[in-house]
Amino acid sequence: MQGVVSAEMDVTRRRSKGRLIGRAEKFNEQDEGWPPAVTLSVTDEHVVIDNGILKVTWTVPEGQLIGIHYAGVDNLLETHNKESNRGYWDIVWGKMKNESYTYWLIGSTFKIIREDDNQTEISFSSRWNPATWNSSTDYSSLPINLDKRYIMLRGCSGFHSYAILERQQGWPSANIYQIRAVFKLHGDMFHYMAVSDDRQGIMPTLLDRESGQILDYKEAVLLTNPSNPELKGQVDDKYQFSSDYKDNKVHGWISFNSSIGFWMIMPSNEFRSAGPVKQDLTSHTGPITLAMFHSAHYAGLNVTMEFEEGEPWKKVFGPFFIYLNSACENEDALLLWDDAKNKMSEEVRSWPYEFPSSEDFPKGDQRGSVKGQLLVCDWFIANNTLLFGHSAWVGLAQPGEVGSWQTETKGYQFWTKANCYGNFTIKGVREGNYSLYAWVPGHLGDYKYMHNISITPGCKINLGILIFQPSRNGPTLWEIGVPDRTAAEFFVPETDKLYENKLIAHSDCNRFRQYGLWKRYAELYPLGDLKFTVGVSNFSRDWFFAQVTRQVSNATFKSTTWHIIFRLEDVELCANYTLWITLASATESDLQVRFNVVPELSDPHFKTTMIGRDNAIARHGIHGLYWLFGIDIPGIWLRCGHNTIYLTQSRHQSPFQGIMYDYIRTKLFSGAHDLHLRFSSASVT
Template identity: 60%
Template sequence: MYSMEGKDNKVHGWISSDRHVGFWMITPSDEFRVCGPVKQDLTSHLGPTTLSMFTSVHYAGKDMNTTYDSKEPWKKVFGPVFVYLNSASSRNLLWTDAKRQMVSEVQSWPYEFVKSVDYPLHHQRGTVNGQFFVKDRYNNNKENLFGKFAFVGLALPGEAGSWQTENKGYQFWTRADNMGMFTIANVRPGDYSLYAWVPGFIGDYKYERDITITHGEEINVGSIVYEPPRNGSTLWEIGEPDRTAAEFYIPDADPTLLTKLNLNNANRQDRFRQYGLWDRYSDLYPRNDLVYTVGVSDYTKDWFYAHVNRKAGNGTYKATTWQIKFNLKAVTEPAGIYTLRIALASATTVNLMVRVNEANSEPVFISGLIGRDNAIARHGIHGLYRLYNIDIHGKFLRVGYNTIYLIHGRDRSDFLSGVMYDYLRLEGPSGV
């Protein structure tokens, strides 16, 4: 229940139930945390126990385990973090004061009192700024769009999106404004790749050149343009490309397992923080699996937040198959290539398969065994982001109604296996 994304984890703690005393963990910078700004981790255990998690496999899995070559040198500074105790006449004042102290610590970062050659001070760090644009050639406005509120960051050099499982270096992230302007400040000297992604668009961006930061240097990369994956016009889409499953249907919790903490929380994402929500799929679909009809169904009501297996009795679970039904007025064939894009917000020990129009036909896509982020069981709305771009030949489609089958593909004896979808889109052939 007590977890959050690194970018939001600036202050958390406990308040005494009998005396107005607060105990707070303040983290003014997340530069030392692993796997980027949306990597989730625990903040507390019951007890009460307050945590400062520097690194863990939570919500990511073994994909982000740190490995070392023989005799490989490595060192890293974790923190510093700030432990704050306060007292006040009311609990609200304790929380207000803790947030005030957090702002003060953030403004003081990097701390000047740290005396280590491995911890650069403010004047020894650099800055990167620029403006981020998005170009989608099938958008109604053919011009570049402002990269509104894009996540832009620096991490160790790698491939686009590699920051998700990067765990040895430092990462520095910011959010662009509504015109795509961004500034990444207080960057430690070193070599980095510049990465980004934009809510509302699929895929990951990587700047064409690596960036070297030296003491006190300011680098302006100017205008940079991201072209999201796109072959043809959108025929239909399900969900919102925001790397979470927050927009899909979140069932009411089992009354016997209800946690009142987030019951009346206005934040929709907190509705996930109820134990056993995955088993509600078996209650809602006891015999037949989910069927979604494009143009009729509403993904906020008719698309279950997680594609999990159904309880089969005796503690076992049975693999499930979801269907997407859609109508095509024309089909470009036989040479026409359609594109199905499936963005996953989470995956845990699942083999996702896709069939077209025939439930027992040869799959057009097989993921193989993927994922160990356990986000479903950990009450998360996402784990690691994955994007699959699947070619569908026109010969597999027909004029009129078609069906795409999403097959879980793996029976398990427990509830862990499943995926959360972020976004699905079918595109017509290139130029159509």
């Protein structure tokens, strides 16, 4: 694009009008249009790869990334940090739940995998030795083999990285909570961060945070004396910049004084845990850029990688791409973001890559594909007509129960979004056995194909027409919300101006990301809890996005009870009704449901018991894990005329306990009962 120097040049690209695209202009005429060869130099302490566009330095044999020379700048990484704290991989793990240790993915052996003019690939590996491990005293040695790799291509303005992690038969148990790669950029250079089109701007420094006021938790800081006066009074919190994996493909930083961009590009999510709507961190104040592969964020211990004693495992994480670009003199540096998005699209189209050398990363011809058409059978809303599975998410994941993909962490997942006719094609699937899962926005519940699917190299499987029958057992009497697995359609209040982050304030769709929204509930409902009257109230205006606790003193909170008031002109006393409740999030909550009885004087008709550790309320998420409950309602519990359903979230030890509703529906029972209580913690009383 005009004004942007990507420094990118494919090895087959020739000169155009006497000049190369990007920083490749500096190449000499005798190069005949070819970028310089990739070169490698190794000493006792360092290894350096140089392709004429950038030069990258690692420690030997640890493989810690310590320097990136680009566009005349000696090092884009934070030189004030120790060499071990600039570019690295790490894992958070524990031998038992509720204990955690950070394990740095450090190599003990360095190896050159490939070295020629067009490509260099290097490996930093280590092998776990069970003979030297003491189970009672050794907390720093994660039982895992590591092969951490970096690749630089000729004419490429950046580098790729991936890691192969492996457990062998007979090794001790372990729980893995987080896997990531971290890049800490030079704080004097990078001040502008871009995560999406509507979340980008000037960011505070680490010193700004250190001098600020810590709010209800350490990640949230009110900037009281920032170096940039325009940031004074804003809240900085890394969780405000989280994204769903499906949207988390490119993010990074721009240096205005050098007109340089540093971008994390994730071309595929196949190696990430828990499916396309799992949320995780991106870039944040530091300046820091992350490649997140697995974490408990917005899901809790439900997505822990739990390895039993003796359980073998191997998985390839990546490759991801670090992309560098720069703007020409007097050009708008913000164009670097548009260029980074274009480059991301190129990388996505190139997946699966053909250049990684490891046999554990299958190339395109070693993979298979699955296609089909998903239709929806919902007789009560479509007059006996099949509906197209419009915009359905369809994916292959490890074999399991319906909906199990959202907590599956050890295998690979492959997802795609169906078109308006429900047609889908899942490409580039690794060899193995999978279940096919799906859900359709606007329809309740999950779909799972009846048979497992075996993928072999080169296979092209056509499943034909698939029929999804949503959870329904009769006509709808009334409903609240939209079954889309988020609480985004409900009322999200404006933030208190004392706690505003102006970087996201201009976007209504990001309003839920503001700090302290849980405090607004008591302000908006000072005299009593929420009451919603079906047919009168509007859920986008009258249904608060999260049922939170109510603060009564500095350290005391109480539970809240919401009312749904509805009218029935006639009640069939001998019939059964069904209340469907789907939750978009739950954090250490116990949802209790009562029908036409005073909550303080009666036991609940239904309760979930304690569910969820999403922490989405505190971490500015509009959803966490999806929960679906169906509750039988005998006709004798209802009345002709006005009825009230009482929804109580009974746990109240903190301001962050609570639930986000996705959708609520009441139906008259008709035909075979199709109640699905998918979580064993639920109980009916």
